[in-house]
Amino acid sequence: MSRTFLGMPGTAPPGVGHLRGAEPFPAAARRGLADPQLRRNLGHATTTIRAKSGAVIGELPDWQALREAGSAIKTDVLTRLPELLEQLEAAVTAAGGVVHWAADAVEANRIVTELVAATGSDRVIKVKSMATQEIGLNEALDAAGITAVETDLAELIVQLGEDRPSHILVPAIHRNRAEIREIFLRAMPGVDPSLTDDPPALAAAARRFLRETFLTTRVAISGANFAVAETGTLAVVESEGNGRMCLTLPETLITVMGVEKVVPTWRDLEVFLQLLPRASTGERMNPYTSMWTGVTTGDGPQAFHLVLLDNGRSAVLADEVGRQALHCIRCSACLNVCPVYERVGGHAYGSVYPGPIGAVLSPQLTGVEDNASLPYASTLCGACYDACPVKINIPELLVHLRDRAPHPRAETAAMAAAAYVMDRPALYAAAQRAARLSRFAGRRGRGLPPPLSGWTIGRDLPQPPARTFREWWAQR
Amino acid sequence: MSGREEVLARLRAARGAVPPASAETPRDYRPAGRAADLDLLVDRLTDYRATVHRCAEPEVAEVVDAVLGGRRIVVPRELPRRWLPASVTAVADDDLSTAQVAAVDGVVTAAAVAVAETGTIVLDGGPDQGRRLITLLPDVHVCVLRSEQVVAGVPDAVARLDPRRPLTWISGPSATSDIELNRVEGVHGPRNLHVVLLAPDAR
Known part of the structure; x- marks a missing residue:
């Protein structure tokens, strides 16, 4: 359980958001593993993307140097995180944006819900964002009577199918085209009943379905791939144009961003814009990347809010080995x-x-x-x-x-006993002789009896030899 | 403690010791400054299903006529009028409503920069490119590119662009990889992207 003290690194609180599974x-x-359709869909999709990604990475003679630079920039960010965030805040504010700080999911959900409520809108359009999924924002908005419409095609498939996302980049990767067609026919209002499972036809159905919503919704919520401390520039990398719709058409834009997404300089984007698309969708460049700095008079949303989210990131930063997980750019x-x-x-x-x-x-x-x-x-x-x-x-x-990680008590006790025995040669020899008796105990291939059976569920138990090395040595 | 002070205090405590002067980032990748290859740009654009037309500047109107003749289009306020044929009905974007922009068939703009290696064009909202919305809602986007706007790689484009302007990086028509991780063209943005690449000035 997380126990947070004011000003001390804290983990993400339980009971809100989607970081904890219902079962181990x-x-x-x-x-x-028992679902052969799932394995076929995943095998097909991951094989496709590995080939595409490998081909476009192979086109770059400096891929390894780009990785080095990307890693070094992220390492630098983590050592200067508080200062960079203050710099980002100042730059965004100077460009007409408003910056909010959220220590955890509960605070972030409260901030965003209040911002949406203040506009008077009861509907928001969303561009796919891991941060808002992490904090369970859609549920919090729903509880406040605000409908969140996911506009990313895969998110839409998940939302219409009342399903859960299963991949960072392609949340509906576990669905094939035939399943997607069935979901659309069942749950998409006004869908053409003669819809085929041809991917362009499925994409066109989503285009028709969301068009009116894009044109009439006054508030959008996004995540961010990068935020430049030096200039206050935010970047969203996408494919379909739903991101451009959300970032351009509404009057109010609210961006929720994990604190680790900040990069120091504008120039740093030259590294990540080469790394991300090739590693992610296997493209030389994704179809659309939008960049904006605060508010631009006469172009796009005239109110911009940036919510900086901790929600456990400070706890990750506190672990000097573990903190490199915060380098992640969510490429998948x-x-x-x-x-x-x-x-x-x-x-x-x-x-x-x-x-x-x-x-x-x-x-x-x-x-x-x-x-x-x-x-x-x-x-x-x-x-x-x-x-x-x-x-x-x-x-x-x-x-x-x-x-x-906490270890089961039986495992800890067994390891302590093994250490004690291995420290004492006479006891160890006796234990080896005793283990040989198990050859006659009739449990071969079935693992250890309880309470030690947990150890052998996922491991083969070596068969004790008829004669130990020590015995063989003594007899030579 | 406000949210701001709380988050900053947590991050300061988590970071540990005061950081040493930051080390220089190793940048051993190919820097800006290589020569741009126009043929490579054409190859990359075509590979991602954009249609490329190469012509001299006086021929732009003919290309626009072939793509959008007889249809209604929106144009940014300072788009050169000589690029528009008599066959199109062009509306200049004088703060048109969203519905008005959504109702036209196409849009013609200039660009700020193009990246040969990735087949990307970048718009920066300049007066010959217009608001972001006009290149988003119409289904056909014709983008006129001068050859000196083409750079070799991403670092060249980043060096040329002004981050204070709203930037849109476009690589081919709207697409998705969400169905079985394969690229499919045509979702919410323009489903047809035509790039008119002007021949270098013969001066």
Whole structure:
């Protein structure tokens, strides 16, 4: 449980938002593994994206130098975070924006709800944002009588299907085209009943459905990919144009951003605008990137609010090894290369942040007690580290967090007993002889009996040899 | 404690010791300043389903006629009128309402910068490019690009652009990767992007 003291780093509070699953990873993973359609959809999508991403990364002779630069910029940001945020606040304010600070999800939801209520609008349009999913903003708005319309195609599929997102970039990655067609036919008001499952036809259906909403909604809520401290410039990277709609058409724009998204200088964007699209959607550049600085007279929203969110990030920053998880630019490359993610799917991770980055970020944001199984949701193969455009050493973090996670009492007792025995040669020899007796106990291949059975659910128990090395040595 | 003081105090406590002077960021990637390759730009634009027309400046009106002849379009206030053929009905954007802009068939603009390596054009809201909304709602966008506006890579574009202006980076028509992670063109932005690349001045 999080206990926060004023001014001390705090974890994300329980009971609000989507960082904690209802069940531990192994139980949820078993359900994903039992769904062959899910595995086919994920296998197809991740294979496609790996090929695309690999091809456009291969076009750049300086990819590794860009990764180095991206990693170094993020490391620098974390050592200067308070100063950079104050600089960002001053620049945004000077350009006509209003900056708000939220220590956790509850405060952020309250701030945004009050800002929307003050406009008198009972509907907002949203462009996909991990931060607002993390804090459960849609639920908070709903409780205040405000309808939040998700405008990203995949978010719309999830919202209409009353489903949960399962991927950072493509929240509906677990659905194939035929399933998406069924969801649209069932839940999209006014949809053409002759809709086919041709992807362009599905995209066109979403275009028609959202057009009127874009033109008539007065408030939009977005996240941010980057915020430049030096100039106060915000950037949103997207594909469909729903982001441009949200950032351009309404009178009021509210942007919710995790504090770690700040970068020091305008020039730093030359690094991240090369890294993000190639690692993320496997494009040389995504179709649309919008950048704005405060308010521009006569163009776009005339009221701009920026909400800076902590919600556990200070707790991540406090761990000198763990803090590199805050380098993440939400590209999802680590999900697309992970053999575990590809088989169990995003829902198994319980948090809005699935896959390898989720396995190291969610437990740190909530406190590792509340997501204790996630650091084990990996084979430590290291593909995620190779794929990460900002060089987060995810395997190192996983091991670090396994060390910090609470261990079952039986395991702790068994390890202490093993250490005691291995310290004492006579006892150790006796234990080896005793282990040999288990060959006759009829449990071969079935693991250990309770209470030690938990250890052998996911591990093979080595068969004790007929003769130990020490015995063989003594007889030579 | 206000939210602001609370968050800043938490981050100061979490960061630990006062930071040393920040080390210089290693920037060993290709810097700005390489020569721009116009053919590469055309290749990249075409690869992402934009239609490219290469012509001399006096021929722009012919291209616009071929793409938008007989249709109603919106144009930014200071778009050169010689780019518009008699066959289009052009409305200048004098604070048109959203509904008025949404009702036209197309838009013709200039651009600020284009990036050859990524096939990207950037608009900065200049008087020949207009408000962001006019290049968003119409279904056909014709963008006229002068060859000296083309730069080699992303660092060149960042160096040329002014972050205080509203910037829109456009790489091909509206698209999505949300269905089975494959790129599909045509969602909320213009579904047709035509880039008119002017030949270098013969002077």
